[in-house]
Amino acid sequence: MSQDAIIVRDRRFGRDRPMARWWMDGNPWATAIFNSLSISFPRGEAFFIDSVRSFREGAPDGLSGDIRAFIAQEVNHSREHVAFNRMVGDAGYDVAPLDKDVEDALAVTRGRPPIVNLAATIALEHFTAMFAHQLLKDPAFLKGADPEQAALWRWHAVEEIEHKAVAYDTFLHATRDFGAWKRWKLRAIMMLVATQRFVHFRYRGALLLLAQDGITGWRAHAGLLRELLVRPGIARRILPHWIGYFRPGFHPWKLDDRYLIENGEADAAA
Secondary structure (H helix, E strand, O other): OOOOOOOOOOOOOOOOOOOOOOOEOOOHHHHHHHHHHHHHHHHHHHHHHHHHHOOOOOOOHHHHHHHHHHHHHHHHHHHHHHHHHHHHHHOOOOOHHHHHHHHHHHHOOOOOOHHHHHHHHHHHHHHHHHHHHHHHHOHHHHOOEOHHHHHHHHHHHHHHHHOOOHHHHHHHHHOOOOOHHHHHHHHHHHHHHHHHHHHHHHHHHHHHHHHOOOOOHHHHHHHHHHHHHHOOOHHHHHHHHHHHOOOOOOOHHHOOOHHHHHHHHHHHHO
């Protein structure tokens, strides 16, 4: 169910100057949330690539081309977040414990059936698409952010929306001999597993970063929960879309948000 062409935009961000420690408008909690997400991306996107690539052989021509573009986009995302994460380290944070958490979380995927890893990938790709939708829909999420880093996150969000169905279409092709119940059960169970691990490790990562700023205990939790659930409240806003994943007949393009791609590219051009 491919939509418009997937465009590989090879861009680089923020190489020529240091990044402020609290680059999100001087807000340590918002900064910690974005930094924690970014630290998970290089290893996570390599996992996504491997999971989808395992089922590329024999895919229809249209899907095979989408997979190639998906891989190219994800490679660029990984490169830019490696650079971003290096700047987080240069700003004074020790990111090694967070990277080790990601490594440990992915270790459990080794030796699993490839279709299980693909089911985990489509769940996590849905998370990235939900976050991307909100970042592009509401400017409040990146208001006051360092312009170069805000541009990085908008670029990433545009491409996440653009390729949001590739892993899912690969899953549909890979499970074409499954019954509807077996296919739904696999993707639903893996969404629950992926959600628990994603929320646990990214929240823990944000806490670890805040502790390096001397923000611990109730102050750390209150600030994070305010950002996630109240204002701007990204976790609260994505909840209906997360629930929608469990509908029989779900497909990522049943939410047609291609207009956000156009808006994001217009912002980048401006």
